[in-house]
Amino acid sequence: MKMTGAQIVCESLLREGVEVMFGMLGGAILPLYDTLPQYPQLRHILVRHEQAAAHAADGYARATGKVGVCMATSGPGASNLVTGIANAHLDSVPMVAITGQVARPFIGKDAFQEVDITGITLPITKHNYLVLEASSLARTIKEAFYLARSGRPGPVLIDIPRDVFIEEAEFHYPSRVNLPGYKPTLQGHPTQIKKAAKLINEARQPVIIAGRGVLISGASTQLKELAEKALIPVITTLLGIGCFPESHPLSFGMLGMHGMVYANMAVDKADVIIAIGTRFDDRATARVSGFAPNARIIHIDIDPTEIGKNVRVDVPIVGDVQTVLAELNKLVTLAQRTEWLRQLDDWRREHPSIAIRESEGLLPQFVVRQIYEVTKGEATIVTGVGQNQMWAAQHYWYNKPNTFISSGGLGTMGFGLPAAMGAKVGCPDSTVWLIDGDGSFQMSLQELATIVQDNVAVKIAIIHNNYLGMVRQWQELFYGKRYVATPLSCPDFVKIAEAYCIPGLRVTRKEEVVPAIERAMAEPGPFLIDFMVEPEENVYPMVPPGAALSEIIEEPKTRLKALSDSAKLPTSNI
Amino acid sequence: MAVTKHTIVALVEDKPGVLNRMASLFRRRGFNIESIAVGSSEVPGLSRMTIVVDGTTTSVEQVRKQLDKVVDVVRVSDITDTDIVARELALIKVKATATTRSEIIQIVDIFRANIVDVGTDSVTVEVTGDEDKINSLCNLLRGFGIRELSRTGRGIRELSRTGRIALTRGGSNPLQAEKEASTTRAQKPKG
Ligand SMILES: Cc1ncc(C[n+]2csc(CCOP(=O)(O)OP(=O)(O)O)c2C)c(N)n1
Numbered sequence: 001m002k003m004t005g006a007q008i009v010c011e012s013l014l015r016e017g018v019e020v021m022f023g024m025l026g027g028a029i030l031p032l033y034d035t036l037p038q039y040p041q042l043r044h045i046l047v048r049h050e051q052a053a054a055h056a057a058d059g060y061a062r063a064t065g066k067v068g069v070c071m072a073t074s075g076p077g078a079s080n081l082v083t084g085i086a087n088a089h090l091d092s093v094p095m096v097a098i099t100g101q102v103a104r105p106f107i108g109k110d111a112f113q114e115v116d117i118t119g120i121t122l123p124i125t126k127h128n129y130l131v132l133e134a135s136s137l138a139r140t141i142k143e144a145f146y147l148a149r150s151g152r153p154g155p156v157l158i159d160i161p162r163d164v165f166i167e168e169a170e171f172h173y174p175s176r177v178n179l180p181g182y183k184p185t186l187q188g189h190p191t192q193i194k195k196a197a198k199l200i201n202e203a204r205q206p207v208i209i210a211g212r213g214v215l216i217s218g219a220s221t222q223l224k225e226l227a228e229k230a231l232i233p234v235i236t237t238l239l240g241i242g243c244f245p246e247s248h249p250l251s252f253g254m255l256g257m258h259g260m261v262y263a264n265m266a267v268d269k270a271d272v273i274i275a276i277g278t279r280f281d282d283r284a285t286a287r288v289s290g291f292a293p294n295a296r297i298i299h300i301d302i303d304p305t306e307i308g309k310n311v312r313v314d315v316p317i318v319g320d321v322q323t324v325l326a327e328l329n330k331l332v333t334l335a336q337r338t339e340w341l342r343q344l345d346d347w348r349r350e351h352p353s354i355a356i357r358e359s360e361g362l363l364p365q366f367v368v369r370q371i372y373e374v375t376k377g378e379a380t381i382v383t384g385v386g387q388n389q390m391w392a393a394q395h396y397w398y399n400k401p402n403t404f405i406s407s408g409g410l411g412t413m414g415f416g417l418p419a420a421m422g423a424k425v426g427c428p429d430s431t432v433w434l435i436d437g438d439g440s441f442q443m444s445l446q447e448l449a450t451i452v453q454d455n456v457a458v459k460i461a462i463i464h465n466n467y468l469g470m471v472r473q474w475q476e477l478f479y480g481k482r483y484v485a486t487p488l489s490c491p492d493f494v495k496i497a498e499a500y501c502i503p504g505l506r507v508t509r510k511e512e513v514v515p516a517i518e519r520a521m522a523e524p525g526p527f528l529i530d531f532m533v534e535p536e537e538n539v540y541p542m543v544p545p546g547a548a549l550s551e552i553i554e555e556p557k558t559r560l561k562a563l564s565d566s567a568k569l570p571t572s573n574i
Numbered sequence: 575m576a577v578t579k580h581t582i583v584a585l586v587e588d589k590p591g592v593l594n595r596m597a598s599l600f601r602r603r604g605f606n607i608e609s610i611a612v613g614s615s616e617v618p619g620l621s622r623m624t625i626v627v628d629g630t631t632t633s634v635e636q637v638r639k640q641l642d643k644v645v646d647v648v649r650v651s652d653i654t655d656t657d658i659v660a661r662e663l664a665l666i667k668v669k670a671t672a673t674t675r676s677e678i679i680q681i682v683d684i685f686r687a688n689i690v691d692v693g694t695d696s697v698t699v700e701v702t703g704d705e706d707k708i709n710s711l712c713n714l715l716r717g718f719g720i721r722e723l724s725r726t727g728r729g730i731r732e733l734s735r736t737g738r739i740a741l742t743r744g745g746s747n748p749l750q751a752e753k754e755a756s757t758t759r760a761q762k763p764k765g
């Protein structure tokens with residue numbers, strides 16, 4: 001049947017199971033929007049800034065495991081998507097971005113609102129396309145979704161000139177893709193799996209480091225089986241949080257720069273590390289030369305470029321985490337590791353890491369704990385970037401996959417509100433809390449209008465410290481307390497909410513915290529709480545930049561002075 | 575770790591932007607591409623790309639894996655340690671006066687190169703061979719004054735067994751006997 005390019009796009013999206021798209025229109029993509037009323041099954045959510053469209057698609061994808069879709073017009077619309085696309089790229093989030101482009105005769109002529117978006121996004125997409133005839137649209141969309149969700153997921157951008165939306169072509173949706181250069185390895189090599197099993201069975205002090213790959217692959221069950229069958233403690237990365245229940249006796253928290261002391265010690269003392277679906281990011285490993293000095297490393301990942309990229313690996317296994325673990329689990333045996341587990345328990349007792357100090361004032365850690373208590377640990381938590389993000393990771397216990405949603409690789413301030421919106425749209429039955437920084441929130445608060453217009457019941461907790469807190473913490477510790485450009489004046493967030501017709505409360509004292517959270521939960525729609533916290537509270541534990549995991553600082557008061565005296569300058573970026 | 579010359583051969587889909595995608599991976603990691611040659615392959619719709627870069631073995635292996643990840647790249651290998659025939663074509667425009675012309679022609683003959691264009695004050699020389707041969711010819715011609723030089727970059731074939739025998743017997747040029755036959759074992763020999 002003959003259809004217009006715009007109809008072909010909609011038909012194809014339906015066949016890919018798309019139910020919602022986040023976007024903002026303009027001249028070049030107008031023909032597509034004009035066709036949307038013919039497809040009421042495709043819900044469109046109008047954002048107030050395209051970056052939010054990408055973050056919302058990202059949050060939707062992380063919460064549901066499905067491909068998130070965002071759309072924008074040519075030129076500034078497309079370039080506004082860029083940060084959101086880069087964010088999805090670094091965290092391997094399946095996403096399809098559709099951009100309008102100027103009509104074919106105008107391409108390359110610096111026409112009105114023309115940017116070379118395929119050129120711009122080349123290094124931050126898994127793949128991208130400029131579609132030059134309507135007859136290739138269906139095949140391109142089929143490929144784009146396949147690429148976005150298969151193998152190591154990532155964002156794929158499709159750039160469509162205005163006149164291609166209008167051009168007519170026959171519509172056939174292909175049943176399969178033909179991509180000779182793209183064949184992700186799913187099965188792990190049997191010999192490698194045997195080697196890994198042998199290493200695990202002989203290990204005396206093994207540790208599992210589980211990353212977001214476990215969540216992407218849906219391998220939580222297999223991970224639990226491995227841990228329980230072979231009695232191996234599980235530590236996660238920031239993005240791996242939730243892939244293993246944090247209330248499980250074998251769970252030993254998160255590693256890395258703001259990880260738990262006992263987790264970092266376990267990695268430091270391990271004789272075998274089983275790294276699963278993680279890429280050894282520098283925030284997780286700290287100084288690589290001091291990373292797990294005694295361990296032999298088994299690395300399971302679907303992406304061969306990650307093997308040996310950052311740390312040396314003894315047994316690489318390229319394959320899908322779930323498939324590989326299912327095989328590996330057949331070969332591992334129960335070992336006696338009472339001593340090692342007792343050791344870890346002792347470390348956990350001696351270095352509780354997330355104890356909350358006594359304080360008159362309102363502590364951000366306390367706020368997060370209370371959100372945990374009131375939501376009984378069953379909410380989906382979306383975070384901003386900075387201290388708020390680390391406290392949300394440390395002080396809430398995550399027991400289910402995909403319930404902790406945070407910008408890891410790119411660390412994008414402004415991710416929170418739109419991502420929370422996407423998560424709530426994808427999982428309308430979940431309670432979604434945004435725990436955001438006062439700085440991060442101000443980078444995307446215009447989306448309050450979107451959650452009102454589309455009735456997205458996100459609960460918002462602002463950790464209001466009047467600082468770009470994480471950077472201030474670095475200035476305090478490593479730059480002689482020179483607080484340059486980190487003090488932050490904020491609007492009255494409750495009034496801001498009110499202006500958007502969102503009810504809200506300001507909380508300044510401890511005893512107000514729980515009632516406020518309960519009030520938010522009772523509200524059917526969105527709700528905002530402005531938590532006025534201790535402004536100069538720091539995130540601990542902390543591995544100083546350039547230090548090894550074992551050099552983690554846990555007692556700020558004694559160690560802090562020594563640190564600023566030595567004026568040790570950071571070697572990596574914030 | 576030692577920096578050495580690596581030759582990477584990739585079979586890629588013949589689509590717009592592929593070269594850009596590949597080059598971008600090298601640029602991002604700070605590699606300087608020494609030469610790059612692209613042309614159709616024996617498979618319709620696929621092109622063969624030959625890229626020569628300097629780098630440590632681990633860093634080049636990382637880019638090779640990244641290249642392999644590019645959706646349009648069907649296959650990519652670092653053939654540095656493989657026996658290969660490598661050839662390059664160069665066009666060299668040399669200043670030539672009545673007095674120097676015959677000397678130039680002599681050199682051209684020794685290198686089994688050709689003169690493809692003659693002007694009033696210059697000649698254009700066409701030469702095919704491995705990089706060493708072209709470098710030596712350029713060095714000799716430099717004395718006369720090279721006006722323009724254009725090189726294609728490496729074209730490469732892995733050596734078949736019969737090919738190896740034929741080539742070893744073939745080299746007859748006095749200057750190039752060794753090199754001409756050169757199965758350019760581009761880097762350290764395996765054995
Ligand atoms: C878009 C962007 N710009 C700058 C930074 C650098 N940065 C990292 S954390 C941070 C401070 C965040 O402040 P806030 O949102 O108030 O969170 P807090 O640390 O105070 O909890 C900054 C500026 C960033 N991560 N992202």
Ligand SMILES: [Mg+2]
Nearest residue numbers: 437438467469
């Ligand atoms: Mg702040």
